[in-house]
Amino acid sequence: MLKRSLLLFLLVPALALSLTACGGKDEDAEADEDATPAAKSAAAAPAGGTAPAAAPATGGATLTGKVTFTGGSPAKETIKMDADAFCKSAHSAPVYTEEAVVNANGTLDWVLVYVKDVQGKFPAPTTAVTLDQRGCQYHPHVFGLQAGQDLKIINSDGTLHNIHALPKVNAEFNIGQPFPKMETIKKFDKPEVPVRFKCDVHKWMGAYAGVFTHPFFATTSDQGTFEIKNLPPGTYTVEAWHEKYGTQTSSVTVSGTETKTVDFGFKG
Amino acid sequence: MAARRGFGKRDAGRAAGENAGLHRFAVFTACATLLLIVAGGLVTSTESGLSVPDWPLSYGRLMPPMVGGIFYEHGHRMIATTVGLLTVLLAIWLARREPRAWVRRLGYAALAAVVAQGVLGGLTVLFLLPTAISVAHACLAQTFFCLVVTLALATSPRWRDGGIAEASAVSRIGAAAVAAIFLQLLIGAVMRHDKAGLAIPDFPLAFGRVVPDITSFAVAIHYAHRVWAVVVAGMVIACLVAAVRSRRPGLARTGVGLALLVVVQILLGGATVLTRKAVPIATAHVATGALLLATALALTLGARRIPLARAGGRGAAEAVPPPRGAMAWK
Structure with a gap:
C-alpha cells in the first residue's frame, strides 16, 4: 500500500506540473497580446530629460523658467547593481541615484513643472510617452503624460524587469517583462501627481510620472530649465514638484502669445 | 483501512x-x-x-x-x-x-x-x-x-508511550499564552503589512514617552504590538513559574526555553526599530515569533501528557484513565 501511495504521490505532482507548464505557454501568449508592435515605437515620444511635446498645435502663451537649488549639494550616491550580473556589466562607469541631481549650474534636474486648474478639454495625444528600462534604470526618471494617453513601457535590457506602478487615484498595476525588447502599453485615466514606478527585482529602480488633464507640463532639463507652450490666456497657479524636496508654487497671468518667465527655488 | x-x-x-x-x-x-x-x-x-x-x-x-x-x-x-x-x-x-x-x-x-x-x-x-x-x-x-x-x-x-494528565496550571496558562502569542503575531502581521514597523521610530520609549499620542492607525497598531508584547512576556513568566512548580523537568526546561525566547524576541523587536528594519533583524524577529508560538504550544500539550511509567508514582494522582474518548486523545 505504501508503494502504491508513493507512486500516486509522485504521479499527481508530475501531472500538475505538466499542466501548469502548458498554462505557461498560454500566459506567454497573453503577454504577447499585451505587447505592442515594434512599429509603434517610431511614434513614441523620445525618452529624455524633458517631457514629451503634448501641447495644442498653435497659439497661446509660453512659460519658461528655471529651477535653482540652494544649500549644500546632496552627496552623490552610487547605485550598487550587484544583485544582477547583467545590470552590473551594463555600466563601465559608476551610476548614481537620480533622487536629487543638482546640475553644474546650480539648478535642479528632474523637477516636474505643471499648470494647475486649467479649464477646458484637451484631448489626449495619440502619440505614446515612452518609459524605457535601459541599463537597469528608468529613462526618463521623471515625466508627464495626459490622462488617457498611451504609456509605452519598454524593456531594453538583457534581463527581466517587473514594472510596478503605485498610483493612489488610478489603478495600481504590476507587470513582468521577462524578455528583451518587450513593450507594454498602459494608460492612466485620472489626473494624479505623482505616480511612482518601481522594479521589485532591482530595488534601486524608480521613476515618477505626473498625469494631467491638459498638456501644460514639462520636466526640467539638465540645465534646470523648462518650457510650457500654448497656454490659453488666464491667471494660473504653476507648481514645481520634486520627489525629495516637495513642491513650490507660483502665480502667473498670461495673455496672447506672450512669453512669461517663472522661476522656482528649492533649498537643500 | x-x-x-x-x-x-x-x-x-x-x-x-x-x-x-x-x-x-x-x-x-x-x-x-x-x-x-x-x-x-x-x-x-x-x-x-x-x-x-x-x-x-x-x-x-x-x-x-x-x-x-x-x-x-x-x-x-x-x-x-x-x-x-x-x-x-x-x-x-x-x-x-x-x-x-x-x-x-x-x-x-x-x-x-x-x-x-x-x-x-x-x-x-x-x-x-x-x-x-x-x-x-x-x-x-x-x-x-x-x-x-x-x-x-x-x-x-x-x-x-504516555498517558493523559489532568489539566494543570501549566496547561491552562500555556493555552492562554498560545492564544496571546497568536494574537501578537496577528497584530505584528497587520503592522508589518501595513508598513507601520517604523511608525514609532524610537525604542523602548515611543516618541520619547511611555504612552504616545495615537495620531494614526499606523501608530496605534505599532503601539498595540508593543503593549501586547508586555502582556505576552507576563504570561510567559507565569508559564515559567508554573512549569518549574510542576516538578516535571521536561516542562521546566521548556518553560525556561520559552522565557529565553521571549527575551530574545523583545530584544529583536527593539533592534528592528533601532536598525530601521534591517533585513536580518526583522526576519529573525518573525522567525523567533514562530518559535515562541511553537514552544508555548509544546509546553501546553506536554503538560497534558505524562509518562505511563510514572503512573505508579507521583504522576498516578494526575494521570487520567482514558476509558471514554481515549482514542480521541491518546
Missing part, C-alpha cells in the same frame, strides 16, 4: 521502526516549515513580494533567473512547494500507518491548510499585496506551523 487493520499483525520492532520514521519525518516537515516562515519573512523584509508579478508560474516559467528580488520571492515559492509535497507525503503516511483517528485528521487538516496557504500566497501576489490577504497568509503560516509541530509531538515515542 486494510493497512490499519493489518497494523496489529506487524511485529513490534517493525512497528516501532515505522513510528520512529514517521516521527522523524514529521519533525523534518516542521523544520522545513520554520525555514519557509524565514523565507516568507525575507520576502517581506526585502519588499520582494511583487518581484514576480504572476502566479503560479514565475514570469511564465517554472524557474526564472534568480536575480534581485526574484531570489527571495521565487525561493519562497520553491520552499513552499517542497513543504507542500512534504505535507502531502506526511498526510498519506499518517492515513496508512497511524492508528489514532485524531492524528490522521490533524494530518488532513495540515494538508488543507498548506493548500489554502498556497492559494493565499498566490492571491496576495495577484491582488498586489492587499493587507487583509497578506495578513491572512501570515497567520495561516503560523497555524500550519502549529499543526505540523503538534503532529511532530503526537508521533513522538514520548507521546505514544
Whole structure:
C-alpha cells in the first residue's frame, strides 16, 4: 500500500506540473497580446530629460523658467547593481541615484513643472510617452503624460524587469517583462501627481510620472530649465514638484502669445 | 483501512521502526516549515513580494533567473512547494500507518491548510499585496506551523508511550499564552503589512514617552504590538513559574526555553526599530515569533501528557484513565 501511495504521490505532482507548464505557454501568449508592435515605437515620444511635446498645435502663451537649488549639494550616491550580473556589466562607469541631481549650474534636474486648474478639454495625444528600462534604470526618471494617453513601457535590457506602478487615484498595476525588447502599453485615466514606478527585482529602480488633464507640463532639463507652450490666456497657479524636496508654487497671468518667465527655488 | 487493520499483525520492532520514521519525518516537515516562515519573512523584509508579478508560474516559467528580488520571492515559492509535497507525503503516511483517528485528521487538516496557504500566497501576489490577504497568509503560516509541530509531538515515542494528565496550571496558562502569542503575531502581521514597523521610530520609549499620542492607525497598531508584547512576556513568566512548580523537568526546561525566547524576541523587536528594519533583524524577529508560538504550544500539550511509567508514582494522582474518548486523545 505504501508503494502504491508513493507512486500516486509522485504521479499527481508530475501531472500538475505538466499542466501548469502548458498554462505557461498560454500566459506567454497573453503577454504577447499585451505587447505592442515594434512599429509603434517610431511614434513614441523620445525618452529624455524633458517631457514629451503634448501641447495644442498653435497659439497661446509660453512659460519658461528655471529651477535653482540652494544649500549644500546632496552627496552623490552610487547605485550598487550587484544583485544582477547583467545590470552590473551594463555600466563601465559608476551610476548614481537620480533622487536629487543638482546640475553644474546650480539648478535642479528632474523637477516636474505643471499648470494647475486649467479649464477646458484637451484631448489626449495619440502619440505614446515612452518609459524605457535601459541599463537597469528608468529613462526618463521623471515625466508627464495626459490622462488617457498611451504609456509605452519598454524593456531594453538583457534581463527581466517587473514594472510596478503605485498610483493612489488610478489603478495600481504590476507587470513582468521577462524578455528583451518587450513593450507594454498602459494608460492612466485620472489626473494624479505623482505616480511612482518601481522594479521589485532591482530595488534601486524608480521613476515618477505626473498625469494631467491638459498638456501644460514639462520636466526640467539638465540645465534646470523648462518650457510650457500654448497656454490659453488666464491667471494660473504653476507648481514645481520634486520627489525629495516637495513642491513650490507660483502665480502667473498670461495673455496672447506672450512669453512669461517663472522661476522656482528649492533649498537643500 | 486494510493497512490499519493489518497494523496489529506487524511485529513490534517493525512497528516501532515505522513510528520512529514517521516521527522523524514529521519533525523534518516542521523544520522545513520554520525555514519557509524565514523565507516568507525575507520576502517581506526585502519588499520582494511583487518581484514576480504572476502566479503560479514565475514570469511564465517554472524557474526564472534568480536575480534581485526574484531570489527571495521565487525561493519562497520553491520552499513552499517542497513543504507542500512534504505535507502531502506526511498526510498519506499518517492515513496508512497511524492508528489514532485524531492524528490522521490533524494530518488532513495540515494538508488543507498548506493548500489554502498556497492559494493565499498566490492571491496576495495577484491582488498586489492587499493587507487583509497578506495578513491572512501570515497567520495561516503560523497555524500550519502549529499543526505540523503538534503532529511532530503526537508521533513522538514520548507521546505514544504516555498517558493523559489532568489539566494543570501549566496547561491552562500555556493555552492562554498560545492564544496571546497568536494574537501578537496577528497584530505584528497587520503592522508589518501595513508598513507601520517604523511608525514609532524610537525604542523602548515611543516618541520619547511611555504612552504616545495615537495620531494614526499606523501608530496605534505599532503601539498595540508593543503593549501586547508586555502582556505576552507576563504570561510567559507565569508559564515559567508554573512549569518549574510542576516538578516535571521536561516542562521546566521548556518553560525556561520559552522565557529565553521571549527575551530574545523583545530584544529583536527593539533592534528592528533601532536598525530601521534591517533585513536580518526583522526576519529573525518573525522567525523567533514562530518559535515562541511553537514552544508555548509544546509546553501546553506536554503538560497534558505524562509518562505511563510514572503512573505508579507521583504522576498516578494526575494521570487520567482514558476509558471514554481515549482514542480521541491518546
